[in-house]
Amino acid sequence: MMKLRQGLAFCLWLLAVGAWAQTDVWRADSLQEVVVTGTGTQHLLKDAPVQTEVISQRQLQQYAGKSIEDILSGLTASFDFSESDMSSRLQMNGLGNSYVLILINGRRLHGDNGGENDLSLIDPNNIEKIEIVKGASSALYGSDAIAGVINIITKKHKEQGLMLENTTRFGSYGDIRQHNGLALNYGKFSSYTNFQLQHSDGWQNTSEEAISQTEYHITDSRNKTVNRHTNWQVSEHLTYQFSPNIEVYADGSIYWKRIYRPCGHHPGVDVKTYDLQYDNASISAGGKWYLGGSKKEDRGTRDVITLDVDWKKHAYNYVYTDTTLTDGYVNGRFTNYFPYFPGDKELQSDHRLTNVSLKGVFTLPYEQRLSAGFDYRYDWLKAPMRVTSGKATDNTEALYVQDELALLNPLHITAGLRLTRNEGFGFRLTPKVSAMLKLGDLRLRATWSQGYKTPTTKELHYQYIKNMNGVYLYLGNTDLKAQHSNYFGMSAEYTIGNLTMTVASYYNKVNDMITLVTIPTKDAPGELITQYDPIRVRQYQNMEDAKTYGVDVTVRYQTKEWTAGGSYSYLDTKAHQYDSEDETMKEVIIDGMAHHKANVYVTWNHDFSRYYHLGIGIYGRMSSKRYYQIDGDGKGYQLWRLSTSHQFGKNYRLEAGIDNIFNYVDRTPHGLHLGTTTPGTTVYASLVIRFNKGKKLTNKYKSNLNSRDNEEN
Template sequence: MQKFCMSILAMLIVWTASAQQEVIISGKVLDENNQALIGANVYINGTTYGTATNKNGEFILKNIALNQYQLCVSYSGYKRLRMAIDATTDKTDLVLRLEQSKGNLGEVVVTGTGTPHHLKTAPVPTELLTKKMIENTAAPDFGTLMGAVSPSFDFSPNTMGSNMMLNGLGNDFIVILLDGKRMYGDVGGMNDLSRINPAMIERIEVVKGASSSLYGSDAIAGVINIITKKSNRKFEVGNQTQYGSFNTLQQNNNIDFTAGKLSGRTLFSLKQSDGWQNSAYEIDGDDLVETKAMTQNAYINKNISQLLEYKLTKSLSLYGNVAHYNNDISVPVEVKNYGYFFEDFNYSLGANYIFSPTSTLSFDYTSDRFTYYYKYNQDYKDYTTGELSLNNDQQRKDYNLKWVKKFNDKHVLSLGSEYVEEIYRSEGRVVNGKATANTFSLYAQDEMTIFSHLMLTAGLRVVKHNQFGMVVTPKLSALYKLNAFNLRATYSRGFKAPTMKELYYRYEKRGSLYLGNTNLDPQTSNYYSAGVDFNKNWLSTSISAYQNDVDGLIAYEEIETSAADAANGIKRTKQHYNVEQARTKGVDFMFDIRLPHNFTLGGGYSYVDARNETTGERLSYVAHNYANVRAGYFHDWNNYQLNVQVLGRIQDEKYNAYNNSAKGYNLWKLTTVHKFASFGSFNLSATAGIDNVFDYVDDAPFGTYYGTITPGRTFFAGLNIYFTL
């Protein structure tokens, strides 16, 4: 009887153990000095299980299915930790210590391949702007930020915005992503960069050169992926405020929460400035006259967004995001009877399903509608003060389905399809007031490790556009690891579909008529690059050479004016056509040095030769030489951290075929970042500094082409407050 009872008891114990289908994993994340790391990301690789550490560095993962897993911990500025874990029983009181990274090599990037890779071993070369670099720049806007930390970028500011350049090609050849979703809508052919607030950015990944195999149309010069800050904490409220000269205010507010399977982030940002005038004169024909025109017009822009994520099951997660933005730009009444008003409304929905730790399927739908108005600052004709007059209404709908399969550590396959619909409305500027276009594409990418030192990434996209037909864009990248050296090479083909304006526009201005052309072909490019980077302990450096050949560049040609148009006062007519061939080539050099006693030195140099191959003339708005310098000092006094940065931007004259060339310049900036010990649930930091230390101003008359519109030496200070649970 005793043996029988013992057998029954043993069976009950076994049955009870086998019935336990879920376990708990918990512990604490510390640095090398046993200090708690707050907000470190703790997750199980290949699953939706994940959380962030609290104010004590503690984490807990609940309802984990019994299995063998890889537990990962990441934190900006530290090497990512990976460890195998046997989750067949509860794992509690784990102590996970992270080592401080010697540079940025421990950071994970995704933009080059659409899949995670350490920066050091990313098969597609990626330039990373880290959270620390962004914070230390304390930039008031996106253009200032990119120009301060990357020599490959340049900005040509004008009344309506900044024309961004990357290695000699303009922003209509650059794809800008916000958390992987494409930004849409332009201002005079330029992306409205005012939608991006530097205070909300976690990091920026830049992939240079043609990337159409993965990102489709427009990705000829490169791709910029802006990853915004997110918090997986139970609750967080934050405010970042920076104030500077000319009543320039930049403010970012966030509310984050995690409640079981539901998490969310509410964001509100505000930017404003009174603007400034660098010259009281403007060029009027051959005369120099007084003007009230502002070099930088006053503006107020606001951005609000709401993100919600829900883990429906252990394998399926859903998300939704909605955002609204507007930018009100004021122009003096003596200059124009209207200013400018821009508005954007976008929302996205998506789902991610994990078939297994090595296979995922994702679907994303994004709708982005951007509108551009005149806003009258006085009564004029049929308009009253404050009334809006619509110029352009642009909408883009994007459906994207993607499957990623990791066969093993040496082979990852990605397959996907994308459908894009564009709608353009403009009474009086588009034939019949409305135009549409749609694109369907299939793409594939294979990441292969041939042997331990050689990695290849091959991609292909096939695109069918309802107007111009089919385009095929391949890409091949190779990475060869040789001790501390990485040798890289890339060939890729890019394309840019004609825009709605280029296809259907009809616009009259001062006796000239500008026409679209429905017979346009897409612009295409062949991109070649080769480079080497060296990474060891205190030194990280890279150098690469590239050439980007662009065929079928779209430009205007003058055609005969019709009799009907001539009778209506049209003196000349211009129409878009494919004629020009362009080529950019150059060298990019970057370095980061960790010096003794917490000093750092970094920077880069970019040489660009950009030409119109049809005429042999240099491309407008491009300089030959660009450089950046960063020198920093960091010290930690336990309850107080100080980070001091000196940033320099140097470039020579920028050529302009239509006006005067812009003067070369060098600008220097001093920033200080102060972080204080936590006060219970409160975290406090501050910034202060001087921009344009040596007070450089280009005070040429208004209407001149400027290299920079800085108003001279300015001052700024900021305060950041976070409350977390």
């Protein structure tokens, strides 16, 4: 706690420096951002009926984060991540991955690795801005939106003609980040091709295994804190403007990722005889039909009908690096032991998702804006080693409606309702009501909403073994109930001159929350106990209830050259779980909770000439201890970062910086929870080159494109 207090004191000092270092009055343009995520319709950020947090293009460019995890944890206090081979364990205001809906341009991200989103699918160099809406949003977005929504909005390459761009970044521990883009815009046709590659050699912060987890006393483990890994992705986006009112698009992508895992010497503890490989693909198509009139300038407020059809595949495989005798399965049933040899690949899961979304937005009399739509989702999972019957499917349909009423100015009310039908869990209504009161530069907002989430195919049907510091047996549960929640949020936002302050409080109660629970070995299926002889059995079960509540505070001061800001998040959680072994109701925590998290930053930007621009930023983030039910708690930490950017003319940019300036390293033994996986002080440098050859856009054409792009999200 002493270190945390020192860090918070330093934060306040930095804010004071930034606030008084520049006396020019320059209205921060961030409040003029157009946002769409909170209501699905276009609003200025300052007038958005639902509290929305925005990470702008200016912030992204100055921070120069290497990944979306780096960006979110570095620029807002509401998030925390734990990196692992199965990707990033995200937590937002006390709830984990499966309760946070991640969108790319308003469409669902699909890359589930054991309940953890593979955020490597997002190219950080192609992000225009990020919109964050906290709290249950199931009325508008359906399942997975109990904790909130993160909408990644990609860059719109609007220049007519040809545009080429390249970003190459190198960092410590063999960190390589490569981005290439090719945009073509000719008349009614436009195309954007994107390539990204990410690689790291990985690192080892400790060679100790958690002694409490095993009979071995191991000090020479070859397990790494972060393993060597490589991934790449190629994507294509095509659009065609049939007429001023009709636009269609098609896009697709392929993605590949490999986690290289070192072999060990201690049986049952750190032996790795296979790497992990992921193969993703996606195809999407859709369009927009604007109703009435043909003025592009009015697209942000015109009636529109949109259709989106998505098909996405995420496959997860073992690639063997040594001869291995492992379980053989037919239709999900163990048959015999089967040998695999170096180079052999074994499918673990192939999860395919089909989404169809039809939506209309219509202007009604008396200052109303009506949104209505239909969603269809079909999940198909093949997992021969992990699902009891080898395959599982699920389908969900939903109808929703939302009305935005501005007649009661200065009071703005938004109300929505979704009717969901799931094949296994029937019908469910989820409402949402939000209100905003405008009093000059003060905005008061309040929200009540319900969330709804059915169990995933994994939670229902999975059974698998995890061999790390002993044998763990994980089981699905076909008796699970659907989860539902009640969310209450209130916020006050005040702007005076260049200073914006926001205080937001929330209370989120999740009933029948699904979590992994350690159960007595005698309660597991007998054939599995005989086969594996596990030291611990964990099963997905419903908690009686779970509560998260807290307060988020954000301060931002911006002038022409200086920006200073910070955010602080207080969180507490409580949950009640029935202990079948002791036959008692116990109060437990939600895994990964930290009571205190904070971020702070000060940036300075200056044009020395028309050919050279310098930007300098200091960023700090800190967290108190993170609590877990088993395997120890994660330590609190402070991490500080220095970033610089150098713009040469319009087409060349150099970024360089130092991460973790004070060289903090968490050396907790393998098998226990970490506060952070950072390897210590690292350096990075990246070069951005941009080439554009095409027609110069007129101001009128730019205005038309900007209006169109705001509505595309």
